[in-house]
Amino acid sequence: xxxxxxxxxxxxxxxxxxxxxxxxxxxxxxxxxxxxxxxxxxxxxxxxxxxxxxxxxxxxxxxxxxxxxxxxxxxxxxxxxxxxxxxxxxxxxxxxxxxxxxxxxxxxx
Amino acid sequence: xxxxxxxxxxxxxxxxxxxxxxxxxxxxxxxxxxxxxxxxxxxxxxxxxxxxxxxxxxxxxxxxxxxxxxxxxxxxxxxxxxxxxxxxxxxxxxxxxxxxxxxxxxxxxxxxxxx
Numbered sequence: 319x320x321x322x323x324x325x326x327x328x329x330x331x332x333x334x335x336x337x338x339x340x341x342x343x344x345x346x347x348x349x350x351x352x353x354x355x356x357x358x359x360x361x362x363x364x365x366x367x368x369x370x371x372x373x374x375x376x377x378x379x380x381x382x383x384x385x386x387x388x389x390x391x392x393x394x395x396x397x398x399x400x401x402x403x404x405x406x407x408x409x410x411x412x413x414x415x416x417x418x419x420x421x422x423x424x425x426x427x
Numbered sequence: 428x429x430x431x432x433x434x435x436x437x438x439x440x441x442x443x444x445x446x447x448x449x450x451x452x453x454x455x456x457x458x459x460x461x462x463x464x465x466x467x468x469x470x471x472x473x474x475x476x477x478x479x480x481x482x483x484x485x486x487x488x489x490x491x492x493x494x495x496x497x498x499x500x501x502x503x504x505x506x507x508x509x510x511x512x513x514x515x516x517x518x519x520x521x522x523x524x525x526x527x528x529x530x531x532x533x534x535x536x537x538x539x540x541x542x
Contacts, residue, residue: 366530414472
């Protein structure tokens with residue numbers, strides 16, 4: 319079973335715009351991670367935020383975590399066509415990563 | 428070391444046949460994970476190893492599935508008597524111990540099609 323839900327399921331934007339994806343999870347977590355997956359390929363780790371952190375930045379990525387609401391968001395600024403992919407959040411509980419169902423992001427040139 | 432390698436990339440098999448997949452993790456990583464992903468869904472946890480010990484198995488891992496990691500290096504995932512419902516992408520990942528504090532490195536996956 320999946321850890322939680324991601325919103326929206328699909329997002330289409332123009333190059334240069336910002337993209338925001340949200341994730342909600344059900345159980346307590348040690349940290350929350352975001353991954354990207356290009357069609358038919360493996361997942362690439364983007365960023366990890368620990369349960370005692372509220373916000374983290376990495377390049378054009380900004381992640382927030384609200385443990386009281388059991389939710390996280392991923393913001394990609396100044397999007398590029400190459401950002402087109404599926405994005406998954408995954409919560410860590412113990413040694414297991416539990417993934418959401420993902421957001422399909424399409425960045426139109 | 429160029430990352431996590433999985434072999435084969437694609438496998439088409441007839442229902443009822445046995446299949447085996449291989450995963451070669453990053454050599455410094457002592458944890459290895461298997462996930463299964465169906466179209467349009469996020470990956471689902473199957474099992475993980477720390478070194479050669481299989482420490483956790485999902486209920487998804489029926490008795491037709493078996494995974495090994497001899498000598499704590501590469502791992503194999505075998506599916507016996509395949510069924511059409513086994514068609515999916517099988518992903519392997521590795522991490523350092525305390526993997527919850529580090530990102531996992533995933534392989535490109537093995538896509539299984541059962542006909």
